[in-house]
Amino acid sequence: MEDTIFLEKKKVLTNRTIFVKVKGKLFTDVSIFHNYFEEDRIEKACKEGCPNYGKKWSCPPFSKSFLSLEKDYTSACMICFSTQMEYYADIKNKYLAVKAANVTLKSLVEKCARAVETYTDGYSLLSGSCRLCKSCQCKINLPCKHPEKMRYSMEATALNVQKLCDDFLNHHLLWYTDKVLPEYASAVALVLFNQHLEIDQLSDILNDIFSE
Numbered sequence: 001m002e003d004t005i006f007l008e009k010k011k012v013l014t015n016r017t018i019f020v021k022v023k024g025k026l027f028t029d030v031s032i033f034h035n036y037f038e039e040d041r042i043e044k045a046c047k048e049g050c051p052n053y054g055k056k057w058s059c060p061p062f063s064k065s066f067l068s069l070e071k072d073y074t075s076a077c078m079i080c081f082s083t084q085m086e087y088y089a090d091i092k093n094k095y096l097a098v099k100a101a102n103v104t105l106k107s108l109v110e111k112c113a114r115a116v117e118t119y120t121d122g123y124s125l126l127s128g129s130c131r132l133c134k135s136c137q138c139k140i141n142l143p144c145k146h147p148e149k150m151r152y153s154m155e156a157t158a159l160n161v162q163k164l165c166d167d168f169l170n171h172h173l174l175w176y177t178d179k180v181l182p183e184y185a186s187a188v189a190l191v192l193f194n195q196h197l198e199i200d201q202l203s204d205i206l207n208d209i210f211s212e
């Protein structure tokens, strides 16, 4: 059975048109992800390097671990969207250019993951921290406003997303470091579920997202 998908999709945005490389893979045994669960290392990296640590309900130390989330599911679908930074060449500030590309990709991959989640009655892990509220209630010590809609990122559940992309999607994640523009930007999501999902069904969901 075919379990991977590689596509290139055109997306017309309000201020530019971009092409998005779409890579997806289906898994029929989620225990394979145990090899990519790195709780101590990722918690330390978040604590030492991320301004969101302890300030968002979707981020460590409040996020749930992958092991506690996956135990209710048997199968999964990993999706990665990437786009060349050349489509953002008009934005001269390199940091803002990467940010603009990331905002678009995170939003697209979230739409796709939530559509797969609905289709399979599953549970998605998204790209980046929760953005449902302008400012997370965590910062003012109040409970999460949308606990049923809020989703963790793959990283926040302690998955090594870089290694997962290298190993299963033949896609190497690049980062904006030392003011050097990466060749492309990427966003990744994972959906856990119990139903059977065919690659053609994933393809239909992707087509719907890019035709909106």
Ligand code: SF4
Residues within 6 Å of the ligand: 056, 057, 058, 130, 131, 132, 133, 134, 135, 136, 137, 138, 143, 144, 145, 146, 147, 150
């Ligand atoms: S839904 Fe709002 S309060 Fe809850 S994690 Fe997301 S941003 Fe924070």
